Amino acid sequence: MPINYYILLSLALFTIGIVGVLTRRNAIIIFMCIELMLNAVNLLLVAFSKMHLNAAILANDAASTAGTDGQLFVFFIMVVAAAEVSVGLAIIVMMYRNIHSVDVNFLNRLKH
Amino acid sequence: MNALILSAVLGVIMMFSSFLLKQKPAVRAVAISGIVLVLLVNLLEMTSQPFLTVDTRGLLVFDHFALVFNTVIFAAVLLYFLLSAPDMEKVGGSYAEYFALIFFILCGVTLVTSFTSLLTLFLGIEIISIPLYILTGSDKRNLKSNEAALKYFLMGSFSTGLMLMGIALLYGAWGTFSTEAPALLASMPPVLVVAGMSLVFFAMAFKVSAAPFHFWTPDVYDGAPTVFTSFMATVVKGAVFAGFIRLFDHAFGAQQPQWQFWVAVITVVTLFVGNITAVFQQSVKRMLAYSSIAQAGFMLFALYAMNAAGKEGILLYTAAYSFASIGIFAVLARMNDYTFDGFNGLARTAPLVAGALTVFLLSLAGIPLTAGFIAKFYMLKAALTTPGSTWLVIFAVLMAAVSVYYYFRVIRAMYFREPGESPAPVFPGFFKWTLALLALLVILLGVFPELLLGRLYF
Numbered sequence: 069m070p071i072n073y074y075i076l077l078s079l080a081l082f083t084i085g086i087v088g089v090l091t092r093r094n095a096i097i098i099f100m101c102i103e104l105m106l107n108a109v110n111l112l113l114v115a116f117s118k119m120h121l122n123a124a125i126l127a128n129d130a131a132s133t134a135g136t137d138g139q140l141f142v143f144f145i146m147v148v149a150a151a152e153v154s155v156g157l158a159i160i161v162m163m164y165r166n167i168h169s170v171d172v173n174f175l176n177r178l179k180h
Numbered sequence: 181m182n183a184l185i186l187s188a189v190l191g192v193i194m195m196f197s198s199f200l201l202k203q204k205p206a207v208r209a210v211a212i213s214g215i216v217l218v219l220l221v222n223l224l225e226m227t228s229q230p231f232l233t234v235d236t237r238g239l240l241v242f243d244h245f246a247l248v249f250n251t252v253i254f255a256a257v258l259l260y261f262l263l264s265a266p267d268m269e270k271v272g273g274s275y276a277e278y279f280a281l282i283f284f285i286l287c288g289v290t291l292v293t294s295f296t297s298l299l300t301l302f303l304g305i306e307i308i309s310i311p312l313y314i315l316t317g318s319d320k321r322n323l324k325s326n327e328a329a330l331k332y333f334l335m336g337s338f339s340t341g342l343m344l345m346g347i348a349l350l351y352g353a354w355g356t357f358s359t360e361a362p363a364l365l366a367s368m369p370p371v372l373v374v375a376g377m378s379l380v381f382f383a384m385a386f387k388v389s390a391a392p393f394h395f396w397t398p399d400v401y402d403g404a405p406t407v408f409t410s411f412m413a414t415v416v417k418g419a420v421f422a423g424f425i426r427l428f429d430h431a432f433g434a435q436q437p438q439w440q441f442w443v444a445v446i447t448v449v450t451l452f453v454g455n456i457t458a459v460f461q462q463s464v465k466r467m468l469a470y471s472s473i474a475q476a477g478f479m480l481f482a483l484y485a486m487n488a489a490g491k492e493g494i495l496l497y498t499a500a501y502s503f504a505s506i507g508i509f510a511v512l513a514r515m516n517d518y519t520f521d522g523f524n525g526l527a528r529t530a531p532l533v534a535g536a537l538t539v540f541l542l543s544l545a546g547i548p549l550t551a552g553f554i555a556k557f558y559m560l561k562a563a564l565t566t567p568g569s570t571w572l573v574i575f576a577v578l579m580a581a582v583s584v585y586y587y588f589r590v591i592r593a594m595y596f597r598e599p600g601e602s603p604a605p606v607f608p609g610f611f612k613w614t615l616a617l618l619a620l621l622v623i624l625l626g627v628f629p630e631l632l633l634g635r636l637y638f
Binding site: 075078082085086089095098099102105106108109112113116119120123134135137138140141144145148151152155156158159160162163166167172174 | 299302303306310313314317320321323326327329330333334337338340341342344345347348349351352355356357365367
């Protein structure tokens, strides 16, 4: 399959994530949209990794390790995303305990 | 490399000390001796006598710039611990954990100042950011701290998403994550590099709070506990700037004509927004938040010029700005009233503290004989080597003149106003003398900048 399909799919997912972050008011849904952005990046990295490997094989380098670092990066993104989830959910829970709401409209209170 | 390993170990040690050591002064002593150790180890590595040599597989390179920059950062953290560590007790119960998080942030800082791969850059930025979200929200009962943490977290992870997309596009175009002279693959369109570079640029501009990506800064700096605002606004900002410059120097040096204009635009907007908005603030803490945006505008000059003078400038600027701001925030954290009126008559009640504070404010405003002046001078000198940037330098000088107004408001309150009814803040003797030492350091760097810059070329 041409790489363009993967690029378009992951850009579409990424854009859905961005639009969600900018328009939604619920902190948890914003958070889910951010995770969607990160996963769009994961998809793109894996697609590019495969593409670089194929290019190396086409250039008669069958034992090539081209593209492995892209897949490696995906694991790092997953780990960091997990760390972010744990901290982020803790912050949202702390917020909920104090105001019994996860609506981000509340955040405007700081701009007195 | 040694400092990186040691600060990771110290982070774990601090976590254990939270239940092994019952007394808070003991925890503090462990943390302070830890940072002294990190500083010493880093100095040893700087003089080419490392304890350990680790093969980093081309992911990190500890060159002179990175090592000297780390030394400045560790020295700033040491001074920060000496001045502000007792104030962290007031924030919440997890005293040792705050130090642990700060040591983990220092790991991220070392990664960001020495990366040679987009992977380590990303990891460094995240290792800095995630503990900072926690520190911002560490005052759990305070609604303002909660809001600041949530806002910082949502904005921060959004910008991380943008940066990752940029990195993925660059990977597609280059076929590698290495930032050392990557070349566009023949089969890929150049638009990938441009799009990737723009996304990474936006994300980094967000992290250093350059306008128009600064909107989170005043709220987060204002809402976070003052001791941690101090850390965020100085150490972290300086380190991320070093990473920003390193990235554009190594990876995008060839495309400089394309991005230089946009850096100039962002510099102008940052200087304008930071300085003009700071004039209208009533709270000193919020004024310092806007002033940190304005100072970021000056630091962007190093990115704009991207030459040896600019790198010397960013080193000196980080030192000057961090030392001065750490001092001001340390005093602010002990004040009962954060408005300008809260400083009324401080010269009468605490002359030594007021004197040191004056030196810090003069340094931030860029008055000669202070480190702030010579740092600003280096930045503008670096920018002038680029033809056609005279207008930018003139604009920056005008904005520095505006900044004098709001910094001098504090000095005026301290020296020319009567003390208010509220009880005067108390400053212990050790605090006062450390502050005086810091002020001396700021003046020393302003008179002899070679003390620091000479280290770059040993």
